[in-house]
Amino acid sequence: MTSTYRVQLTPDLGFREVARLVGYLRDLGVGRLYLSPILQAVGGSLHGYDVTDHGRVRAEFGGIEALRALAAEGLPLVADIVPNHMTVPQPESDNAQLWSALRDGPGSPAARWFDMEWPVALPVLGDDPGGLVVDGTVLRYYDHVFPIRPGTEHLPLPELLEAQHYRLVNWRESPGYRRFFDVSSLIGLRVEDPEVFDATHAVMLSLVGEGVVEGLRVDHPDGLADPRGYLERLRPHVPGPLWVEKILIDGERLPDGWPCDGTTGYDALNMITRLFVDPAGRDALIETFTRHTGVPGSYEPVRYEAKKHVIELFFRGEVDRLVDALGDDALREAAVELLAAMPVYRAYVDPGEQPSAESLAVIQAAARQAATRADADAVAKTANLVMYGPAEAVTRFQQTCGPVTAKGVEDTALYRWYPLAALNEVGGEPDRFGVSAGEFHAFCAGLAPTTMTTLSTHDTKRSEDVRARLVVLSELPGEWAEAVGAWSGAVRFDPRLDYLAWQTLMAAWPISAERFTGYLLKAAREAKTSVSWQSPDHGYEAGIARFAEQAIEVCGPAVAAFTAKVDRYARVNSLGQKLVQLMMPGVPDVYQGNEVTDFSLVDPDNRRPVDFDRRRRLLAAPGDSWDGQKLLLTTTALNLRKRLDPAAPYEPIEAGEHAIAFARGDRAVAVATRLPAGLERRGGWGNDSLMLPPGRWRDLLTERRHTGRILLGHLLSRHPVALLERAPNEER
Missing domain, CATH: 3.30.1590.10 (Maltooligosyl trehalose synthase, domain 2)
Known part of the structure; x- marks a missing residue:
């Protein structure tokens, strides 16, 4: 496994249209084509997770014959499957x-x-x-x-x-x-039932057996009654790659014994983003955020209140069923507080089995926190029941944790607490400003070579290049505070939304009023502080549209000027994070179109059509633009991955404060600039250097040859990144 390229299938981008992209993707260096769900879904669906019929390949995409024709183009296919749910359609x-x-x-x-x-x-x-x-x-x-x-x-x-x-x-x-x-x-769906599993997987597994589909990506396994048991049933049918869309909070790892190749890469995404954040900007950014929004400077209370809010708003029925399973109505408050205190999406306790040490630690920590807010004895009893009690109680608690965390954190708290919105990604911790190179190296040392890594997906809240711009604010907190102060003084609407709006306007610039309004409407509804999906307010929503238009009209020139300054550093971050992701351990995934710059926001904005004709032309002559540099880097790294052993050891290379460097075995070295604004302030690289591993090395981006100790100012004089290869027959 070398790499994947994710394509979002739509009625306008079906199997025949994707087949015409295979030549371009092969030239780009893509190893496998990674498809969004392919089974029959609601007519017109742009995502495909609303499956209506597991017995058919989606007709709007061309059906099974067009899928077979796509597979015959020779680029192995990985498909997204949805075992947790199907749709309640109309009719x-x-x-x-x-x-x-x-x-x-x-x-x-x-x-x-x-x-x-x-x-x-x-x-x-x-x-x-x-x-x-x-x-x-x-x-x-x-x-x-x-x-x-x-x-x-x-x-x-x-x-x-x-x-x-x-x-x-x-x-x-x-x-x-x-x-x-x-x-x-x-x-x-109850895929724990063998008959249901067989019926819902028959077509997909027949495609795997036929060789049409090589591997699978499992959507939302945390929703299942028994994720490990599901994977144990699935794995024997899938000899190719098998990934799970599992959100890991910082430091969390996949449960032992899961027979899969790894996650879809949100853990890697968040670590890479933090690598390019300057922790020195933390206090100033939080101060600016609190001053503009009135929101507390501590994230944890916001996270807790958001989880409690969504439990009451959305999950009363789920809590009712959990309490019934616990067998004691008096435990309702304790159950709610335990759910709100859970720090991860799921603790993976299986009925009738002794919980693992990790599972015990998670639930016990949550119980200690919950006991400060509810009767301690009731919390202790509830915690014991969800670990050792009736099977239904154990399973219902596990299946409720994920939705509460997803809606409470991903879709509420992260829209309420955002001093630096680049950190507000799925699985992210917005109060953790940055990691050191050493911390990043330690993370990579624990990655399996088969796990997926990513920077952008169909579910990210903002694209990788939007984040590349936003992390610059951690290096320019004073300039940012001055700029956003001027903009908010000229145009204002709702303090709890405006500060997110200004970050978004700058980081997605240029953006149309229509796209900007669409994003802000979703952000406001997700935050649920002034309006929500359940409680619309047409006057408030009309005010959002007016604010978006006025912000662009009145402040657009100033935003453009600030973004131009940011982009001097954002380009460095963009190329650096791309190189790191493509060359670190794991199987790198490129989300459609992100081989060049992409400034998309949360769905549906990030599922807009991609201009592949432009990318084809650019691949033939990349040039020296940001787009050209990113495309050159992407194709160079993807093709190098084809020559590199996926299990090549990850070896950190000391490179100082403003660079991250590592070797992959004795074949490849990656070097990327970090914290470029700070580097500029200190006057550049000076005498900073790194020692290359033994051998003669060729920088694939510049064709320059290097050996031994080299000054970073020389190595990175043409590009802010370097990708070096030692030929297999090169003397060491």
Whole structure:
């Protein structure tokens, strides 16, 4: 495994269109083509995680024959699979298994597919419950269609509703089924059931067996009842790469015994970002943030309040089912506080098994914190039950931790506490400003050669180059405070949103008012401080649009000037983080289009069409622009990875405060500039140098030859990065 290139399939970018990109991707140096979900999904879906039929390859992409034709182009395929959930579509009849379960209830063979409570609550009704119509054997509610239980078709409407295996409730209520996070339109699957596993995986595993698909990326394994058991069932069918989308908080590792090749790389992403952050800017950035927003300077209280908020807002039904499993209604408060205190997405306790030392430590630490906010005895009892109690209690707690953390942290706290938004990534810790080269080297020493690394994905909150600009603020906190003070003095709207808006406007510049407004609307709704997805406020949202337009119109020239100054250093960060990611241990993934600069924001902004024609032209003649340099670096590193043993040892090289350097075995050396503004302030490299490993080395970016100890000012005089190779037959 050398590298992957992630493509977001859409109705406009199906298998035939991707097949026409294979030549370009091969020239780029890509090792494997990594596809978003390929099974039948809701018509028009731009992401594919809303699967409706596991038995078909998506027709909008060209179906199975077009997929086979893509595979025949010769670039091995990795596909994203979604075992945790499928969609509740409109009309509901588009999901045959769900339709059967709703019509026939617990007696339906399809009922075992879903984690339901009967009669199952379906949150679809608007605030005005009118609109229900009986139409033969179906019940219609605007675009919704529900099956009527056989034999009840002729009952009066009130009695008919009472006779169904489901009950229709207000759209704000919790559903009577496990779902994906708070998304009631995505219903959880019980893939722990062998029959459900077989039915939902038959097509995908047949494609693997046929050789059409070589490897798989497993979406959201933390949602499953038994992630390890799922992987143990899946692994024998997948001889190629098998990655899991597992979010690891700092210092956390994959549980022992998971039969997979590693994660999709958020742990690497966050470590790389921190490597380019100057910790000296921490206090000044936090002071500027608190002054503009009024938010506390400590992250942890914000994180706690956000988790408590989403538990009450979204997860009352999930907590109800957990408390029922615990067997004691008096434990509700303790259960809520334990969920809020969990520091990671899941502790991986399996019913009937002795928890690992790591799992015990996580839950016990959470219990100590929860005991400061709820009855200590109740917390202790709850913690004991979720480790050693009934199987349902153990499993429900595990399956609830992830959604609470995802919604409470990713989709709430990270939109409320953002002194440096570059740190507010999935799995990130926004109060950890920077890591040293030594800390980064230690992290790399623990990485498996098969795990995936990444800098941008379809789920990142901002692209790698947006982050490359933002981390510069850690080196220019005074200049930033002055600039944002002037902008906010000229245009203002909501203090809890404006400061994030100014960071975003600068880091994504130039950006249209439409894109900027779309981002701010999502950010405000996720923060849930003034407006939310559940509680829209048309006046407030119109105010966001006016603010976005005025910010660009009034402050655009000043933002552009500040961004131009930032870009002197952001280009250095952009190239440096790209080199580090492509050459560190693991299998590097390039997200579509990010072989050149990309200043996209959170989805759907980061799923816009990519101009591959421009990239083809640039690959033929990269030139010396930022885009050209990034593309040259990317293609050079990807092609070098093809010549490099994936398990080549990672060897740190001492390079001083302003560089990160390492060797991969005796074949490759990577050197990248860090903290470029500080380097400029100190007057450049001076006498800083590094010692190359034995042998004669060629910088693949400049064609210069080097050996022994070399001055960094000489090595990095043309580019802020260097990528050196020693030929296999070169004398050492």
